[in-house]
Structure formats: C-alpha cells, structure tokens
Amino acid sequence: MYIHEIFGKMLEQKLEFIFNKFIHKGEFDSYRELASGHINDTYFIKTKKKPFFVLQRINHGVFKDVPGLIENKVAVSRHIKEKLKDLSKKKRKRRVLTFIKTNTGASYYKDEEGNYWNLMYFIDDSVTFETVNDLKIAYEGGRLLGKFLTLTSDFDASKLIEVIPKFHDMSFRYKQFEDALKIASKERLIKAKEQIALVENLKEEMHIIQGLKESGAIKMRVTHNDTKIANILFNTKNKGLCVIDTDTVMPGIVHYDFGDAIRTICNTAAEDETNLDLVAFNAEYYKAYTEGFLKKMSPFLSPLELKYLPLAAKTMIFIMALRFLTDYLNGDIYYKTKYPEHNFDRAKNQFKLIESFSERIAV
Numbered sequence: 001m002y003i004h005e006i007f008g009k010m011l012e013q014k015l016e017f018i019f020n021k022f023i024h025k026g027e028f029d030s031y032r033e034l035a036s037g038h039i040n041d042t043y044f045i046k047t048k049k050k051p052f053f054v055l056q057r058i059n060h061g062v063f064k065d066v067p068g069l070i071e072n073k074v075a076v077s078r079h080i081k082e083k084l085k086d087l088s089k090k091k092r093k094r095r096v097l098t099f100i101k102t103n104t105g106a107s108y109y110k111d112e113e114g115n116y117w118n119l120m121y122f123i124d125d126s127v128t129f130e131t132v133n134d135l136k137i138a139y140e141g142g143r144l145l146g147k148f149l150t151l152t153s154d155f156d157a158s159k160l161i162e163v164i165p166k167f168h169d170m171s172f173r174y175k176q177f178e179d180a181l182k183i184a185s186k187e188r189l190i191k192a193k194e195q196i197a198l199v200e201n202l203k204e205e206m207h208i209i210q211g212l213k214e215s216g217a218i219k220m221r222v223t224h225n226d227t228k229i230a231n232i233l234f235n236t237k238n239k240g241l242c243v244i245d246t247d248t249v250m251p252g253i254v255h256y257d258f259g260d261a262i263r264t265i266c267n268t269a270a271e272d273e274t275n276l277d278l279v280a281f282n283a284e285y286y287k288a289y290t291e292g293f294l295k296k297m298s299p300f301l302s303p304l305e306l307k308y309l310p311l312a313a314k315t316m317i318f319i320m321a322l323r324f325l326t327d328y329l330n331g332d333i334y335y336k337t338k339y340p341e342h343n344f345d346r347a348k349n350q351f352k353l354i355e356s357f358s359e360r361i362a363v
Helices: 003-019 066-083 089-095 135-151 170-183 186-191 193-201 208-215 254-265 283-300 303-307 309-329 342-360
Strands: 028-034 041-047 053-058 116-121 221-223 232-235 240-243 250-252
Touching (some): 135 221, 135 232, 254 283, 303 309, 309 342
Antiparallel strands (some): 041 053, 232 240
8 A cells, every 4th residue: 555545544544533523423434634724624525425524734833823713703603693693504504604613612623642623514615716806706706705794893803812913914914024124144135125115115104094993093903814716605506605714713804814815816916926916906806895894894884994995905915925025035934935036026026016006005
C-alpha cells in the first residue's frame, strides 16, 4: 500500500473518531477535504444517509483563543437563527450555519494533540464562487452581507472576543510599516521607493475612518472580517443563501466588511497579477454590490456611515497594499511567497487598484 493511501486511511479513522464525539444520528461513510480557506482544515463528512456534515479543525497556531472564537460564531449563529424563527426549521438550516454540540455538551472537541474541532450541518444544493464574473452574483453578494449585518445589528458586539487584535487598525499597520523601514535591505528600499512615497502621501486620508471609529462617531457592531465572495453561499439558481466561514466574526465597523468585499470582487485581475495593465477597478461590480448591500443595510446605517462607504473601499484596498509592502520590506516573514518579489508584486497590484478606484469612484 502506498504511503499516501496509508495516511488517507489513518486520517479517515481519525475523522470518524472525532465525528462521533458530537451529538448526531449520522453513520460515518466517507470524507473529502474542502479546499476553501487557507488557515483551517475543513472536511465534508458523508454519512450513510442525509444530513451530511462539515467537520473543521481550527488552527490554534494562528488563532490564540480558539474556544472564544468558536463561542463567537456559535453565539452569532444562534442569534441569527432566533431572528429567522418565522421560517421553517428546514429553511433556517439553509440560511444560517448550525453548529452541533459534543457528547459532553461543549461547542467543540479538543483532541489529544490539542487541536480544536467543531461540527456543522452541510447545506445541500449550494455553491460558492471564487471570483465574480456576473453582475447578479455581485448584487447577491452585497445583499447577503447586508442581510447578515442587519440580522446581527442588535447583537451586543462587546460580548464577542477580538479574534485577531488590531486586525484592521490603520495606526497599528502604519507602525508595522515604519518598523519595517528601519530593518529593510537597501536593495528593497530602493526598489520600493515609489510605493513607500505613496504610503506616506496617503497617510492622513487612510486614517479618517480609523479616527471616526476611535471617536465613537461610527457604531461598533458585529462584523464578519473576511467578506470575500467565496464566503457567500448561493443556491443552484445563484440566489444568496447565507454567509459562511465565520471564524473571524468579532467587534468592528461596517466599513471593514463592505470595503474588504469590494476589494476582493472588483479587481479585474488576480491579486498577484504582475501585468499591471490588466489590473483595474470594476465600477459596475461595485455599483451592483453596493445596490444589493444597501437594499438590506441602508435603514441600519447612519448618514455618517453611508458617507464613508466609498472611502472604506479605498481604505481596505490600501491596508492590504500596505501589509504586502510591509512584509516585503521585512523579508517576507508573514505571507507565503512563491518567488522573491511575490509580496512586492502583490503590493504594486493593490496600489494600481487604488489608482484605478480613484479614477472611477468619488470619495
């Protein structure tokens, strides 16, 4: 038997063992790994008959308080389910993630190696998209994020732990950048001279939303914090079902979620595309996404929050450009890279996207 077959059999036995630590009526049949996500290990669990399940191992090397993380997403899902109580039980299971408790009543199982696992029902007849190539998908993505934020608008965000401290904190990201400048090689400083100047020129504008947050002018609320289109679940007719991958749910401001979604769906090229002529901001997707988002979210936003949505998009593109550039100056210690200039190419890509955004959208 080949080594990978032996490993596969051992993994199957382990997954079946862990799966049976949870309260369910399913009989384990087989598994397959789900490719979505780059941090956690996620497996589709097929049982002898439906329902099927999703078993997930949370990476405790990345997330320092995994029990808190799991309680965050369980509490938010429970809240949404209560808000959808007028729907049938079957429909509710398709509109919000449903987490299953262990045999001891806990929300997670911790194995002998210190790994944390949680179990969810699999939502049948559903699809996800890695990229947007249709205005309807953009619109539905915005509508679903808006709906998620409206359903959680009355949830006390202070009850959630901060899963990744200072994740979108602009002052923190600038401090990291300034520290990187001090240790960067002369060669990389010279290569990145133009991008470094852009960071300095945009500093005041890129702190506007941060300042409004710190002053309390913008409401703190439940935010998803990973609003790429792949984290929206659609039915087979391309209608949005629910928001998934809620590991990063924590207190934040609406601009984080809106801006990050726009950043990821409106780039006409891949994030590390080196031919910058291919990189442009798709204003039509922006309009479609915004329309869907505001259809649900508009009544829940203050005039100030509405005013700064366009700047949020620019800010979230910038913060990723800054993080890529910082890592490049640091010698590529955070993001995985495939070649020496990979982070620099990513940074240039995002700076080009900011330029294109500024030509098309008024802030």
